Amino acid sequence: MNAPVTGALRAALPVFAFDTDPAAAFIAANDFDRPTLVVSRARIAAKYDALHDGLGRAHIHYAVKANPAPQVIRTLVKKGSGFDCASRGEIELCLGQGARVEDISFGNTIKRASDVAFAHNVGVTLFAADSEAELEKIAKHAPGARVYIRLIVENSLADWPLSRKFGCAASSLAGLLDYARDLGLVAYGLSFHVGSQTRKSEFWNPVLDQVAPLWHAARAAGHDLQLLNIGGGFPAFYGEHIEAPRRYAARVVEAIEARFGMVPELMAEPGRGLVADAGHIAAEVMLVSRKSADDMHRWVYLDIGRFSGLAETEGEAIRYQIVTPHDGGDTGPCVLAGPSCDSADILYENRPVNLPLALRDGDRVLIRNCGAYTSSYSSVGFNGFPPLDVIVL
Template identity: 75%
Template structure:
């Protein structure tokens, strides 16, 4: 059986590949469990597009998006930097040849022993958003460079990240002062516009908030060198997103218009780097109706929220699906995973339209899953296997 490898709408004009390698591989192979297939060539093309658009800004890939060693090694060879969130991620990128100077320990919540470990390997750049974290860094990485993350108040992203990380604007001056008082180097600021910020213009309200903070810190005497603009670079999930080179160029133009000449600009794409490079090969386990009058079928897949599709939480990320029955009549479906957990439902509030001919045993491809799937996969909840990964 051959699954139709539909043209990926995300293979846009400024990406040099004219072939969806991962989709072709899935179409021509069989799998005995859910499998993520990722194309390194597509990631390399995406990196080049973002790099060209960002200009002098340096990319630090958000390792959490997809930590496959083959991907890390390829990005090391291309001169990419890395945003690490744990000791394990620091160890991973070092094992694949990254130099410590290219690593930012970007999690604002770190164990003291992990700070000490990273510092012992030569990592000198750390994130913080409160006095307690600065004190930990000062004790376990004396003399380190730190950048302070600020809370974003006006995100226009599909998935705002405004609660867990960052400090209030009013706290920034005292945190910079405190960093200097405990022997650290107050090196810069960071923020995150929110995951899946689909249009470059959506950055503007956030930049308007942060730019005055940057200028005020400079005027207060802090020799800030680094502006970390974080992630937010989007992927295609059915709604139009701008091409990566044009998008990133527009973002940098907006940054420079508000911040002026900044010595070092760092960007941390994760989703925008790897999502479109990977698809998941899955299987339909069951198609059922809850009553004779039900207008929606229930479709159960062999992969769910606990085996890689955690980003369907709140139906925030809406994946696209390819089946062997595409082109026929479709109808609304509630989509769910295989586990015996009532929370393992992917889409219910806004049903997914799938072919009426869909049956148990049919193959289904879930598109643009290269980010935040393998890393969210459990070790085997309910006995179902974790997501397998093939890197081409």
């Protein structure tokens, strides 16, 4: 690595307030021999406090899949967070970091039967489901458990609306609640997800308008629902304005109470919203080229791509911001791509990114707000590149 470049990158970094962004300061002050995610626990703790304040009595269950670094889990255990786990592996991780079993929910609607049995045996009592077959599986392997039914919601205004993979249609809800009760389970609540990266709190309203009548109807039908799990969707900053987290969370809760009244238990599952801003990736430019002399744009190849940590650039959905040592100079449009010999390993092509004309191979760059959904998506070693390195401060 090139010491002068380090200095140049630091010069490019005053966009960050170093005293409140330890990960950026660490990246500017150090050299890395491969792509490295640097995450600040202090920033996660501060974000937890802001969301916790805004959410009021709604309990946070951190979506572990967003960043399963053990130090991140332990930090959130100390803050009093609960944990939304997708698998046996995530449950073991949280227990290993000191989480109380009563603070763990098994939120995947697609569970291996032996994992349900494992969760039941260690004391997990709260499970998600969206189908008869899953309820039968839970009833068999975790008899008497509390279940919440996940609903499909439509017309999401999120930056990354979810597919129909999870949830049941509204028309199926009553039957599933009845079936859960008939199987000896506790029909405990409902869940939904507004969609990933829902930038404005008011975008929640159309979704809440769909769910509230179903909640009231289920209670009217005799199901003593206790839990409303509002899922995730809490946004991170990727260049477009978002509301401050405390205010955002408070407005979401306000919108819920206006429609649902006093729900006995509220649960929120932020993942991205808790950890994305707390981490940045230190990366390096591998090559800058043009395909022909008259090409309108350059191709910029980084040492990290879709298969080594930046999977969320699929469909150019999440647009990471890149800090370079040449920021402030003249810029031009670039296609941004990863280093692998895979033709699909392109980050931004349909909407090219503007980067400095002075950018060269060997330049170190910082990719902002990569704390969520990067390290765990990284491949084990595609093209012989090692997985994304992670440093937790």
